Amino acid sequence: AQKITQTQPGMFVQEKEAVTLDCTYDTSDQSYGLFWYKQPSSGEMIFLIYQGSYDEQNATEGRYSLNFQKARKSANLVISASQLGDSAMYFCAMREEPSGGSYIPTFGRGTSLIVHP
Amino acid sequence: ETGVTQTPRHLVMGMTNKKSLKCEQHLGHNAMYWYKQSAKKPLELMFVYSLEERVENNSVPSRFSPECPNSSHLFLHLHTLQPEDSALYLCASSQVLGSLYGYTFGSGTRLTVV
Numbered sequence: 446a447q448k449i450t451q452t453q454p455g456m457f458v459q460e461k462e463a464v465t466l467d468c469t470y471d472t473s474d475q476s477y478g479l480f481w482y483k484q485p486s487s488g489e490m491i492f493l494i495y496q497g498s499y500d501e502q503n504a505t506e507g508r509y510s511l512n513f514q515k516a517r518k519s520a521n522l523v524i525s526a527s528q529l530g531d532s533a534m535y536f537c538a539m540r541e542e543p544s545g546g547s548y549i550p551t552f553g554r555g556t557s558l559i560v561h562p
Numbered sequence: 563e564t565g566v567t568q569t570p571r572h573l574v575m576g577m578t579n580k581k582s583l584k585c586e587q588h589l590g591h592n593a594m595y596w597y598k599q600s601a602k603k604p605l606e607l608m609f610v611y612s613l614e615e616r617v618e619n620n621s622v623p624s625r626f627s628p629e630c631p632n633s634s635h636l637f638l639h640l641h642t643l644q645p646e647d648s649a650l651y652l653c654a655s656s657q658v659l660g661s662l663y664g665y666t667f668g669s670g671t672r673l674t675v676v
Binding site for chain 2: 447449482487488489490491492536538540542549550551552553554555
């Protein structure tokens with residue numbers, strides 16, 4: 446079974462508008478971490494934001510925020526005021542933390558975001 | 563410059579060739595990783611090294627052979643590959659194994675096996 450599910454293979458957004466990229470996860474661990482990465486066409490993976498399972502507040506980093514809904518096991522990425530440079534693949538990842546889990550994140554299949562001028 | 567440098571950026575090799583991918587980081591990170599990214603598939607973890615010791619090997623075929631001579635360098639030696647091995651191979655590093663603030667990735671090597 447997939448641990449990370451990104452249901453949107455592709456998303457389009459108008460420049461300066463906000464966009465939400467969906468991510469749901471599956472774990473029985475109480476302690477885990479959720480990550481979002483951006484992969485531009487150049488190939489490198491860029492770390493965007495992190496949310497710990499015990500963090501009470503949603504993580505924010507500049508224009509990025511993570512809408513963490515623990516009961517629904519969702520960790521959607523919200524990008525506000527989209528810019529043309531935001532066009533890229535976006536990957537959600539989860540790291541289940543010990544005991545019993547692996548330190549190594551599991552990645553979703555990704556969502557391709559295209560920002561229109 | 564991401565802090566993790568991978569060479570070459572592109573590689574085309576025949577199925578009988580032997581080649582190596584190189585990854586280098588000078589971030590002072592202690593853990594390094596090889597990932598395979600195929601079209602329309604999730605990132606697949608291949609190998610994990612922590613303090614130059616291999617800690618995880620996810621059932622990768624023996625035609626892929628990693629080497630970590632020191633904490634700054636990681637190699638992936640390739641021999642007798644198959645066309646389905648064509649993919650983007652990403653190297654990553656983190657301060658410690660499974661670091662809280664995520665990984666730093668390289669730009670990848672785009673490998674084509676002909």
